[in-house]
Amino acid sequence: MHPLTEDHPRIEDYALxxxxxxxxxxxxxxSVDWLCLPRFDSAACFAALLGTxxxxxxxxxxxxxxxxxxxxxxxDTLVLDTEWETAEGTVRVTDLMPQRDRAPDLVRIVEGLxxxxxxxxxxxxxxxxxxxxxxxxxxxxHRVAVAGPDSVWLRSEPEVRxxxxxxxxxxxxxxEAGEKVAFVLTWHPxxxxxxxxxxxxxxxxxxxxxxRAWVSHCRYDGPYRDAVVRSLITLKALIYAPTGGxxxxxxxxxxxxxxxxxxxxxxxxxxxxxxLTLGALLAAGYQEEAVAWRDWLVRAVAGDPADLRIMYGLxxxxxxxxxxxxxxxxxxxxxxxxxxxxxxxxxxxDVYGEVMNSLSLARASGLPPEPHVWRLQVALMDFLxxxxxxxxxxxxxxxxxxxxxxxxxxxAWVAADRAVRTLEAEPQLEGDLDGWRALRDEIHREVCExxxxxxxxxxxxxYGSQELDAALLVIPRVGFLPPDDPxxxxxxxxxxxxxxxxxxxxxxxxEKTSVDGLPGGEGTFLVCSFWLADAxxxxxxxxxxxxxFERLVGLANDVGLLAEEYDPVAGHQLGxxxxxxxxxxxxxTALALxxxxxxx
Numbered sequence: 004m005h006p007l008t009e010d011h012p013r014i015e016d017y018a019l020x021x022x023x024x025x026x027x028x029x030x031x032x033x034s035v036d037w038l039c040l041p042r043f044d045s046a047a048c049f050a051a052l053l054g055t056x057x058x059x060x061x062x063x064x065x066x067x068x069x070x071x072x073x074x075x076x077x078x079d080t081l082v083l084d085t086e087w088e089t090a091e092g093t094v095r096v097t098d099l100m101p102q103r104d105r106a107p108d109l110v111r112i113v114e115g116l117x118x119x120x121x122x123x124x125x126x127x128x129x130x131x132x133x134x135x136x137x138x139x140x141x142x143x144x145h146r147v148a149v150a151g152p153d154s155v156w157l158r159s160e161p162e163v164r165x166x167x168x169x170x171x172x173x174x175x176x177x178x179e180a181g182e183k184v185a186f187v188l189t190w191h192p193x194x195x196x197x198x199x200x201x202x203x204x205x206x207x208x209x210x211x212x213x214x215r216a217w218v219s220h221c222r223y224d225g226p227y228r229d230a231v232v233r234s235l236i237t238l239k240a241l242i243y244a245p246t247g248g249x250x251x252x253x254x255x256x257x258x259x260x261x262x263x264x265x266x267x268x269x270x271x272x273x274x275x276x277x278x279l280t281l282g283a284l285l286a287a288g289y290q291e292e293a294v295a296w297r298d299w300l301v302r303a304v305a306g307d308p309a310d311l312r313i314m315y316g317l318x319x320x321x322x323x324x325x326x327x328x329x330x331x332x333x334x335x336x337x338x339x340x341x342x343x344x345x346x347x348x349x350x351x352x353d354v355y356g357e358v359m360n361s362l363s364l365a366r367a368s369g370l371p372p373e374p375h376v377w378r379l380q381v382a383l384m385d386f387l388x389x390x391x392x393x394x395x396x397x398x399x400x401x402x403x404x405x406x407x408x409x410x411x412x413x414x415a416w417v418a419a420d421r422a423v424r425t426l427e428a429e430p431q432l433e434g435d436l437d438g439w440r441a442l443r444d445e446i447h448r449e450v451c452e453x454x455x456x457x458x459x460x461x462x463x464x465x466y467g468s469q470e471l472d473a474a475l476l477v478i479p480r481v482g483f484l485p486p487d488d489p490x491x492x493x494x495x496x497x498x499x500x501x502x503x504x505x506x507x508x509x510x511x512x513x514e515k516t517s518v519d520g521l522p523g524g525e526g527t528f529l530v531c532s533f534w535l536a537d538a539x540x541x542x543x544x545x546x547x548x549x550x551x552f553e554r555l556v557g558l559a560n561d562v563g564l565l566a567e568e569y570d571p572v573a574g575h576q577l578g579x580x581x582x583x584x585x586x587x588x589x590x591x592t593a594l595a596l597x598x599x600x601x602x603x
Contacts, residue, residue: 011335012036014257014576015560017052018074018083019237022100022107023244026253028052028580029098031071033064033085040153040190041107042317043243043250044270048155048190050133053256053340054331058133061126061188063096063111065089066175076562079232080214081240082207083562092118094178101206102213102244106198109188110206115178124163124174124186128155132328132342136170146172147197154193158200160184222288225597230556233563234586235287238280241583243317247295248272248303249280250317252567252579258337259525259568259578266337268344269567269579271323272303273314274354275398276583278361283590285368297365300358301376308386313351313400314344323347349396350405355387356414356421360481363421377425381434384422388442391415397465398474399510406465409454410474412446417481419443447483451490460493470512471501473531476538486541495538505571506554507532526568526577529555533588537595545596552592565589 017028017036025045028037037052039045051060064071065087072093074085083098093116100109113122128137128148137148137155146157157163161176161184178184185203217239223231241250252269259265277296284292303319304311312321325345333340362380366372391412394405419442426436453466464472475494479486502509507527532555539548559565560576565585567578 014334014566014578014580015564016070017560017564017580018076018098018562019240019253019564019581020081020083020098020100020109021240021253022103023240023242024103025100025107026240027098027100027109028253029083029085031074031085032062032069033071033087033096034060034062035098035109036060037254038109039270040155043241043253044317046131047133048128048130048153050129050331052254053328053334054133056127057129058331059127059129061109061111061124063113063122063124063186065091065094066121066123074562076233076236077211078215079218079236080211081236082210082214086116087120089118089120092116092120092180094120094122097207099207099210101201101210106189106191108201108206110201110203111186111188112203112207113178113184113186115180115182117180119177119179121175121177124159124161124172126157126163126172126188127170128172132331132340134328134330139172142197145197149193152193154191154195156189156191156197158187158189160186220288222286223594223598225593227552227556227593227597230559230563231287231590231593233559234565234589235284235289237564237581237586238283238583238590239289239292241280241581242292242295243272246302246318247292247297247299248315248317248319249277249296249583251276251314251584252582254579255342256337256340257334257566257577257579260337260570261335261577262337263525264337264339265525266333266339266341267346267579268323268325268341269582271314271316271344271347272299274300274304274311275313275351275357276587278357279587279591280583281361282364283587283594285364286594287590290368290370293365293368294370297362297370297373297376300362301373301379304358304379308382309390311354311383311386312347313349313354314347321347346396346400346402349400350393351398351400352387352391352393352395352411353398353408353414355383356417356481359383359418359421363425366425377432380422380425384418384434384439387415387418388438391442391446399472406468407453408465408472409450409462410464410472410477412450412454413475413478413481413483416443416446416450416483419446420482450483455490459497460490461497462490462494464511471498472511473498473502473508473528473534474510476531476534479541480534480537486538487543491538492542495535495542499535502531506551507569507571508535526570528568529558529565529582529585530588533585533592536592540592540595548592549596552596555592556589 038049049059097112137150163174255268256266325343327339331340397408464470508531536548564581566576566580567582
């Protein structure tokens with residue numbers, strides 16, 4: 004296992020840039036170590052994140068320098084500034100991916116701030132997740148790298164050289180205070196003519212303006228505004244603009260435990276994550292994204308409700324075949340590295356509740372009603388009327404067999420409840436109001452009888468189980484029981500006592516192999532701790548909730564980003580990065596705790 008050294012960065016050492024169709028991760032060393040082109044789920048051309056520099060990266064930094072002195076996003080943007088102070092002077096590298104008209108561009112601008120600094124650019128392109136070395140040639144004053152279907156053009160103001168043995172493109176130059184030089188990397192299909200070249204300085208200006216114009220619509224202006232806005236920007240960056248689909252994270256196979264095997268591909272659109280993202284964006288005032296997501300949802304789930312998938316591709320693709328990349332050793336030797344996600348074929352009944360809840364929220368938030376959307380909801384309810392009794396894999400996507408998960412049943416109740424509420428508010432709509440009320444009551448009765456342990460005063464992970472599940476914390480938030488119900492309070496206390504680790508929560512019990520069928524453990528799951536803060540607040544323990552929220556915000560890295568999990572012993576982030584689920588939790592909890600103070 005690689006130790007935590009400068010040669011092997013931590014997950015929190017990375018920052019995100021993107022163009023609403025894909026994203027790159029930039030390290031504190033000025034190296035782009037992850038970039039998939041042209042889409043989030045395309046093969047990476049920089050895969051050093053999951054291997055070594057030989058698997059592709061692009062570093063721009065002062066000669067001989069290590070990690071940067073400081074870095075930050077320009078306020079209210081996704082434009083990243085990284086600075087080094089050296090004995091010779093100070094230099095800044097500005098990284099961005101401008102919104103694209105056609106081809107994706109990665110823009111890197113080097114600016115001298117003080118003195119005279121020698122800077123080196125080292126570019127190693129490796130297509131197909133670091134396995135294919137392209138042929139590089141000079142064409143019309145530019146470098147072009149080609150391998151099969153992929154072609155990348157490098158436009159460089161400094162002179163560059165291609166070194167055969169190192170199979171890399173290098174440039175070494177000096178910048179003085181006030182001087183700027185720019186690099187632009189552009190991908191396009193190798194059989195097409197070269198795409199138009201962007202002006203890097205105009206791209207920078209427009210990117211700053213576009214992001215700040217978008218942020219200006221945010222309705223929240225309360226405590227922790229910077230953290231909330233950074234989370235909203237991150238969620239926006241994870242939206243695939245052409246379709247409105249929302250990816251769960253920008254990466255694959257970042258481990259839930261260093262050296263472990265829980266390494267999954269999150270570059271797809273989970274219905275659950277997407278619906279919760281929708282709620283966060285709507286609450287903050289972003290209806291355009293909500294409409295785009297609703298349209299994506301209707302297209303993606305069209306067909307037999309029994310065939311509803313828990314996740315889809317960016318355009319609604321259903322086949323997300325899972326396979327391994329044996330040539331990549333994984334992040335700090337955490338193998339295997341996986342592409343695709345076999346969980347796409349699982350049955351997870353809670354997604355029906357998430358979808359119904361989100362579409363109900365969309366209607367209540369003033370999105371223009373669409374008759375075909377309600378027909379879809381009716382079809383989902385017709386399926387759920389009998390399907391809710393089935394065992395499923397649950398929201399944590401266990402691979403150890405199906406169970407009667409309590410959270411899944413609660414969310415089935417949510418689906419019926421939201422259907423009833425919609426018909427009560429809009430009686431002109433067609434639907435089985437009496438039947439759905441009866442269904443709601445039946446699910447509620449069974450969950451309280453079979454999913455609750457009266458001796459321990461807690462709901463359990465699945466019927467007849469002694470194990471707990473942090474997902475049970477959503478029971479009061481979705482309205483299944485009042486927040487002051489003794490069973491809710493008992494569950495909250497039991498979850499905190501049994502699943503807590505250094506003040507944060509794991510998803511479920513440490514003895515997990517009987518449930519998920521996988522060896523090893525994982526870190527604390529950040530969104531679960533946000534759910535605990537929500538439950539504490541609803542129970543009237545707002546001081547405790549705010550203290551926990553402050554601790555969670557403090558886990559974000561220096562540029563405000565959160566991964567999926569956190570290791571409270573080693574003090575490092577774990578899992579795919581940045582993770583939509585974690586940033587959804589931050590936004591939702593901030594709005595719950597400070598919404599009245601921050602209403603704009």
